[in-house]
């Protein structure tokens with residue numbers, strides 16, 4: 001902050017990784033008949049907008065992965081625009097960038113995010129940075145918008161606007177040296193020099209946890225959880241407040257999300273199918289009502305070959321009915337020659353591939369929602385039955 005006006009006041013909402021259009025599992029939302037997780041992601045964004053509007057912010061920035069895919073379905077785009085105009089319609093400036101999920105592979109392709117620019121927001125979604133100066137609430141604000149498509153240029157240099165009182169950099173990717181639980185995240189895609197410049201605040205997107213990278217650089221975190229790697233994350237966004245002191249205050253605003261539960265692992269060494277069934281039942285009973293409508297995972301390790309195939313199907317069916325999704329991840333004990341039994345891993349891969357296949361078709365609009373959902377369920381049942389039969393044959 002160069003002009004040091006002590007009267008300066010600027011409140012910025014930093015939101016990120018909304019992943020609109022993300023769809024998983026087979027459950028449909030009873031109200032809309034659309035994929036439940038897709039509806040969850042849309043509701044999380046709507047809740048974030050509610051919070052933003054109740055907090056008298058002067059400016060909103062979105063640091064990318066607005067959409068989960070390059071070609072979100074029309075209703076996903078419309079849903080995003082309806083929420084976005086609640087902000088721009090209230091006269092609040094809204095700037096953002098494209099993340100890796102929505103950046104087209106080809107320069108000739110137009111990003112869906114361009115629609116936001118027709119709704120009064122300003123999103124940089126091409127392959128070069130954009131610089132904006134805007135007087136907001138009497139404060140000269142410099143915004144450097146570096147979409148994910150622009151960070152492919154390793155030599156890219158951006159700098160703060162010397163005329164601005166508050167300078168913000170908005171970008172998306174993994175910063176060098178981002179350490180999570182003691183180890184560094186692989187695949188750094190943001191050049192180190194990019195975020196080292198003299199910005200008052202660097203609004204980062206990509207990493208789904210609210211996280212202070214440096215004194216002036218934060219990941220806002222995602223508005224929902226998008227996988228078990230995020231089971232411990234707290235979905236929400238950040239409010240950053242500048243008062244002209246040269247420092248800023250930051251608050252993480254939590255947003256209620258779909259419960260996600262990783263049940264305590266079962267060590268299945270020497271357990272028969274019946275023992276394993278009982279262990280699963282115990283874990284489920286201990287969790288109780290928390291399982292209802294939650295995304296649940298139970299990992300089973302070192303299961304004797306074939307034992308998983310004999311787990312009580314009625315129990316699994318009941319758990320799948322109660323939870324939004326119940327995923328039993330079994331890894332079998334190593335074979336006598338020390339080689340891992342890879343069969344379940346293969347089935348896991350097949351299942352993932354099948355789900356990705358259906359998701360891609362659904363996204364392209366090739367499959368009608370209800371049909372896609374039934375198709376997905378039937379395919380998974382079939383794969384599971386095949387796995388059980390293989391296992392029973394003592395693969």
Ligand SMILES: [Mn+2]
Pocket residue numbers: 017064065099101206207
């Ligand atoms: Mn993301």
